[in-house]
Amino acid sequence: MITHEVQNQAPPREGVDEFAANAPLVEGVARWGRDGARTSGGRPAGGPPAPDSAPSDADFDGIDAASVLHDLGRHVGSAAFQRDAERANTHPPVLHTHDRWGNRIDEVEYDDAYHRIMAAAVGAGAHTSAWAEPGPGANVERAAAFFLLAQVEPGHACPVSMTHAAVPTLELAASGLAREWMPRLLSREYEPGLGGAGLDTAASRPPQPPGGKRSALVGMAMTEKQGGSDVRANTTRAEPTGSDGSWGREFRLTGHKWFCSAPMSDAFLVLAQAPGGLSCFFVPRVLPDGSRNVFRIQRLKDKLGNRSNASSEIELDGTVAWLVGEEGRGVATIVQMVTRTRLDCVLGTAAGMRQAVAEAAWHVRHRRAFGELLVDQPAMQAVVADLALESEAATVTAMRLARAYDDDATVSATDSGPEQAFRRLATAVSKYWICKRGPGHASEALECLGGNGYTEAFPLARRYREQPLLAIWEGSGNVIALDVLRVLAREPEAFDAFFGVVAEATGAHAALDLEVAEAQAVVLEVSRDPASGAVRARELAERLALVLQASLLVQHSPAAVADAFVRSRIEGDGGTMYGALPPGLDVAAILARA
Ligand SMILES: Cc1cc2nc3c(=O)[nH]c(=O)nc-3n(C[C@H](O)[C@H](O)[C@H](O)COP(=O)(O)OP(=O)(O)OC[C@H]3O[C@@H](n4cnc5c(N)ncnc54)[C@H](O)[C@@H]3O)c2cc1C
Numbered sequence: 001m002i003t004h005e006v007q008n009q010a011p012p013r014e015g016v017d018e019f020a021a022n023a024p025l026v027e028g029v030a031r032w033g034r035d036g037a038r039t040s041g042g043r044p045a046g047g048p049p050a051p052d053s054a055p056s057d058a059d060f061d062g063i064d065a066a067s068v069l070h071d072l073g074r075h076v077g078s079a080a081f082q083r084d085a086e087r088a089n090t091h092p093p094v095l096h097t098h099d100r101w102g103n104r105i106d107e108v109e110y111d112d113a114y115h116r117i118m119a120a121a122v123g124a125g126a127h128t129s130a131w132a133e134p135g136p137g138a139n140v141e142r143a144a145a146f147f148l149l150a151q152v153e154p155g156h157a158c159p160v161s162m163t164h165a166a167v168p169t170l171e172l173a174a175s176g177l178a179r180e181w182m183p184r185l186l187s188r189e190y191e192p193g194l195g196g197a198g199l200d201t202a203a204s205r206p207p208q209p210p211g212g213k214r215s216a217l218v219g220m221a222m223t224e225k226q227g228g229s230d231v232r233a234n235t236t237r238a239e240p241t242g243s244d245g246s247w248g249r250e251f252r253l254t255g256h257k258w259f260c261s262a263p264m265s266d267a268f269l270v271l272a273q274a275p276g277g278l279s280c281f282f283v284p285r286v287l288p289d290g291s292r293n294v295f296r297i298q299r300l301k302d303k304l305g306n307r308s309n310a311s312s313e314i315e316l317d318g319t320v321a322w323l324v325g326e327e328g329r330g331v332a333t334i335v336q337m338v339t340r341t342r343l344d345c346v347l348g349t350a351a352g353m354r355q356a357v358a359e360a361a362w363h364v365r366h367r368r369a370f371g372e373l374l375v376d377q378p379a380m381q382a383v384v385a386d387l388a389l390e391s392e393a394a395t396v397t398a399m400r401l402a403r404a405y406d407d408d409a410t411v412s413a414t415d416s417g418p419e420q421a422f423r424r425l426a427t428a429v430s431k432y433w434i435c436k437r438g439p440g441h442a443s444e445a446l447e448c449l450g451g452n453g454y455t456e457a458f459p460l461a462r463r464y465r466e467q468p469l470l471a472i473w474e475g476s477g478n479v480i481a482l483d484v485l486r487v488l489a490r491e492p493e494a495f496d497a498f499f500g501v502v503a504e505a506t507g508a509h510a511a512l513d514l515e516v517a518e519a520q521a522v523v524l525e526v527s528r529d530p531a532s533g534a535v536r537a538r539e540l541a542e543r544l545a546l547v548l549q550a551s552l553l554v555q556h557s558p559a560a561v562a563d564a565f566v567r568s569r570i571e572g573d574g575g576t577m578y579g580a581l582p583p584g585l586d587v588a589a590i591l592a593r594a
Helices: 023-032 034-039 064-076 079-090 112-123 138-152 157-170 175-186 330-366 378-403 413-448 450-454 459-472 477-490 493-505 510-528 530-556 559-570 587-593
Strands: 094-098 104-109 218-221 237-245 248-261 267-274 277-284 296-300 311-324
Touching: 023 034, 023 064, 023 138, 023 378, 034 138, 064 112, 064 138, 079 112, 079 138, 079 459, 094 296, 104 296, 112 138, 112 157, 138 157, 138 330, 138 378, 157 175, 157 218, 157 248, 157 267, 157 330, 218 248, 218 330, 248 267, 248 277, 267 311, 267 330, 277 330, 330 378, 330 413, 330 459, 378 413, 378 530, 378 559, 378 587, 413 450, 413 459, 413 477, 413 493, 413 530, 450 459, 477 493, 477 510, 477 530, 493 510, 493 530, 510 530, 510 559, 530 559, 559 587
Parallel strands: 218 267, 237 267
Antiparallel strands: 094 104, 237 248, 248 311, 267 277, 277 311, 296 311
């Protein structure tokens, strides 16, 4: 019997070009992507505030990168992709330790929806396009693709990010190893499965040569039970076998790893204690003769969120590995990978904020309460506008940071110095602040959807469970804040480069100029009194993050956005909760942009 008609529910938000819908992302790509780099002579565009010169979508006509991103934006905004995102999380990966005959196989089975998402991400180059086609702006365009995909399905972004990040560390491997594996990492083909005997084949089948795979994904395994932040406490042992071939020095690893995500990746960069100290190793899941390497997946983690992505505990028992970089220099070798995964934590959180704002803004435009659309009610306007400010600040910062990663292979030596120094500090500062802001942002956004927001049928419940991860992964809050102090002690030139970028906005806003001076004073105080440093580490990271975000917004975003950010985050007008904005802001303009 029909008891009622469904009324006053928002329609599904489908068929949206998520790139076109995200003005800060479109503008970031135009400004810092390849085309922007061409017009600025390869240097990251900065200079005086010119918000009205922000490129419009029309400026992209005929530019390849933008049309590719529009295609990807439509793909991730489609009903089919959103269904896959939901399905990949509601049909999570399943571990098969043994085949039906009792042979150990250590395979994880994923839903087809996950494979379709991975194929889209790898096909779009969200993993390694910045390495495969380097140039000024390459990291920005790769970042935009990664952002769009992670906005709708974050779990798959883990192996995609790790593969991107593994490239500079793998370049330190013996030439034979790098020559064989690098083309696989750079491939845009997605080939799930390891090859050789496994889940879908009888274990008695003869070993298959791994060369049959044209593409590969690479993960990392550092964290052990007794310590994740403090990897020097790793107990996994590495014994040299005495063999030294084209892949370099061979070792056997014995020990465990407490967190090892995406265990179906083709290879891992693993830290272990060699006779010469903590070292970095390359561990393929399939050995050159086609047999399986020892890689026992003990169990999969039962996680708060990030369900589509398998995260495992593994045992290594005489596992064959090849040394990467110098023996005893494991941290220095893997740090290149760690740094780039931190960049992706920033991008992933910004992407999550964009999803949260897009869903919240959509809902309030369609839902009525007390006789009026929510979007017309000032208290709700303030909440959504405030969420949009946070999202735009995170997006612009993430894209500027991505630009700072372009220099490695491309920009002239004279340009690479300050950008490398800038990113050393800006990565830590942005990772700390933006990832910390993620969970609260998701919580407020899902509340805009009322009770619907708290249900699994809508995507923001999933997002809320996802956001804390990026604050923990690759350096939790304190560890990252302490990293800012480490930069101060060891690479003070990074602070000069950082404040050089911030200074591009000097004169644009008196309150910002004052806050920059205040932040510089805190830097000085902490450097003169290192004993107080650890206590002030979070304060310092927060101040630096806010002046960086504000300086980018006053240069590159419309005045309504920049003014609201400076008044609410720099001057401290209004309250501390989202939506407690000070009066007199152009909320309508901020909402229209969101
Ligand atoms: C879903 C998921 C997937 C993961 N995937 C991987 C993976 O693929 N590979 C991998 O290697 N790891 C992975 N990790 C592990 C992750 O990187 C670690 O959990 C993280 O680095 C923190 O380490 P820990 O858990 O040992 O915590 P701890 O290092 O014990 O830290 C606990 C707390 O203490 C704080 N702390 C640490 N040192 C200090 C200090 N000196 N002063 C003040 N506070 C401090 C930290 O900030 C943290 O809040 C994953 C984790 C999760 C949750």
